[in-house]
Amino acid sequence: xxxxxxxxxxxxxxxxxxxxxxxxxxxxxxxDNKQExxxxxxxxxxxxxxxxxxxxxxxxxxxxxxxxxxIVVEELSKIDASSSVIVSVNNSLVCYGIEQYGNETQKQKYxxxxxxxxxxxxxxxxxxxxxxxxxxxxxxxxxxxxxYILNGTKNWITNGGSADYxxxxxQTDKEKGHRGINAFIVEKTWDGFEIGPKEDKLGxxxxxxxxxxxxxxxxxxxxRIGEDGFGFKFAMKTLSGGxxxxxxQALGIAGRSI
Amino acid sequence: MLAGAxxxxxxxxxxxxxxxxxxxxxxxxxxxxxDMHLEIEAARYLVYKSAWDKDNGNNYDTSSxxxxxxxxxxxxxxxxxxxxxxxxxxxxxxYHVERMMRDAKITQIxxxxxxxxxxxxxxxxxxx
Numbered sequence: 001x002x003x004x005x006x007x008x009x010x011x012x013x014x015x016x017x018x019x020x021x022x023x024x025x026x027x028x029x030x031x032d033n034k035q036e037x038x039x040x041x042x043x044x045x046x047x048x049x050x051x052x053x054x055x056x057x058x059x060x061x062x063x064x065x066x067x068x069x070x071i072v073v074e075e076l077s078k079i080d081a082s083s084s085v086i087v088s089v090n091n092s093l094v095c096y097g098i099e100q101y102g103n104e105t106q107k108q109k110y111x112x113x114x115x116x117x118x119x120x121x122x123x124x125x126x127x128x129x130x131x132x133x134x135x136x137x138x139x140x141x142x143x144x145x146x147x148y149i150l151n152g153t154k155n156w157i158t159n160g161g162s163a164d165y166x167x168x169x170x171q172t173d174k175e176k177g178h179r180g181i182n183a184f185i186v187e188k189t190w191d192g193f194e195i196g197p198k199e200d201k202l203g204x205x206x207x208x209x210x211x212x213x214x215x216x217x218x219x220x221x222x223x224r225i226g227e228d229g230f231g232f233k234f235a236m237k238t239l240s241g242g243x244x245x246x247x248x249q250a251l252g253i254a255g256r257s258i
Numbered sequence: 259m260l261a262g263a264x265x266x267x268x269x270x271x272x273x274x275x276x277x278x279x280x281x282x283x284x285x286x287x288x289x290x291x292x293d294m295h296l297e298i299e300a301a302r303y304l305v306y307k308s309a310w311d312k313d314n315g316n317n318y319d320t321s322s323x324x325x326x327x328x329x330x331x332x333x334x335x336x337x338x339x340x341x342x343x344x345x346x347x348x349x350x351x352x353y354h355v356e357r358m359m360r361d362a363k364i365t366q367i368x369x370x371x372x373x374x375x376x377x378x379x380x381x382x383x384x385x386x
Contacts, residue, residue: 017261029351066309074305078262081361093369131371156368203360240319241312242369247305247325250333250365253358254298255262255340 005071012068016075019048024080031082031206035198037162038083038206046117050076050087052095055115059099059107062115066241070248077252082206084252088245089158090114094121097167097238098185101226110165110185122163123242124154124186124212125235131155134169134235135178139214141170148172148184148224150192150217160210161195164188168214169235172228181231185223192217263333263340263358264294270344270353287343294336301329323370323378330365330372337362 005013023041031038045051053069055061062068069091076084098111113119130136139152150170157166166186173180186193196211225234268291271282281287308321337359341348348355366372 029354029357032357033351066312067306070305070309078265081358085364158368201364203357203362203364205360239369240322243322243326243375244305244308244312244318246365246369247301247308247322247329250326250329250362251298251301251305252262253333253362253365254294254301254329254336255264255266255358256298 005067009068009071012064013071013075015048016050016072017078019045019050020076020079024076024083028080028206031080033205035200035205035208037208038080038086039162041080041083042086042120042162043117045083045087051090051117051120052111052115053091055095055099055111059111060113060116061095061099061111066244070244070251073245073248074252077249078255080206081249081253082204084249085158085204085207085246086120086162088242088249089123090121092241092245093123093238094165094167096241097123097183097225097234100237101183101230101234102185103222105222106185106225114165119164120159120162122157122159122166123238124157124166124168125239126155126157128153128155134232135181137169137171137181139168139170141172141182141184141219143172146221148182148219148221150184150186150214150219152214154212154214156199157210157212158207160212161198161208166193166212167225169231172231176229178232179229181235182228183225183231183234184219185225186214186217186219190217190219263337263355263362264291264298266353266355266358267291267294267340267343270347274345274347281343290339290343294339297332297336301325301332304328320379320382323375326365326370327372327375327379330362333362333365334359 049062052061053064057063141148141150168184168186172182192215194213199209304325308325311318311321340355347353
């Protein structure tokens with residue numbers, strides 16, 4: 001049992017600490033006041049490799065371990081928890097979800113852009129009447145052969161207005177309960193995808209949180225993640241890793257104590 | 259250097275004076291710092307352990323729920339105390355701790371509320 005961080009972990013911590021001090025600290029109060037998304041800062045974090053830290057380098061990621069990732073989120077959160085949640089969602093929900101459960105085509109098409117920070121991701125599970133109660137999905141995706149037709153509303157979506165790709169959890173067969181749920185990769189530019197107004201929040205005001213509406217959005221079948229009915233398990237498994245990111249964020253807000 | 263609620267509060271307590279001395283010399287403040295430090299350390303071990311579980315191929319459903327439940331509670335409590343230690347300045351935006359207090363709250367809500375984490379943890383304890 002070793003409680004010491006490795007040389008590599010100490011180095012990544014130093015890099016994150018320097019970045020937070022130099023790039024996140026300037027303007028952090030103003031971004032909070034104005035609810036301004038840290039667009040430039042996110043771009044720079046992509047260049048530094050913070051947006052796809054755990055992703056295999058062959059998809060453009062950093063190939064680092066989860067501890068490195070937690071340390072980076074912790075460091076960023078000490079100064080700007082709005083920026084760190086953008087990192088957390090992209091890394092541990094979107095990139096992880098696609099890398100772990102997506103197919104090769106999906107990885108080549110989406111993960112390579114998400115991991116490098118070229119594109120930003122969002123994870124869409126919560127609904128007006130289904131927050132943590134994930135089995136009560138009202139968003140539907142009806143199987144039309146080679147595509148699905150997606151309808152419904154998602155709430156409190158982090159990166160809601162700024163993302164390019166959205167992982168959307170929807171019900172495909174009500175009769176099957178949690179086995180009738182699927183996850184899809186949806187692109188922002190598709191017809192029928194509408195981004196609602198930005199929420200005016202108590203905290204993490206620099207991150208943009210939106211309601212999203214899906215009105216007859218045509219989703220190609222190749223954008224479903226995993227086998228038919230895998231969506232609920234996908235959401236639960238992915239959220240397990242997401243919790244580590246948010247826990248690290250909370251740790252950073254509480255502040256250094258070593 | 260700005261680095262989370264605890265550090266800001268500790269640094270402030272070494273500068274701000276009341277009753278003729280820096281407020282960190284009052285046990286009321288020093289004990290707060292001790293409690294905050296203790297809770298952050300406890301939370302850190304849970305968070306790093308859960309990351310370690312994931313890196314080592316262990317199941318991390320429960321350890322990540324424990325990490326999030328504890329760390330988010332600590333973030334909330336520590337940031338509230340950090341504002342208190344700052345007194346009137348804690349209520350002013352340029353001192354950062356009020357923002358951290360506001361930011362902390364969401365960590366108990368999103369990606370599974372604290373109540374949901376307790377469901378995850380208790381189920382893992384009770385399954386045969």
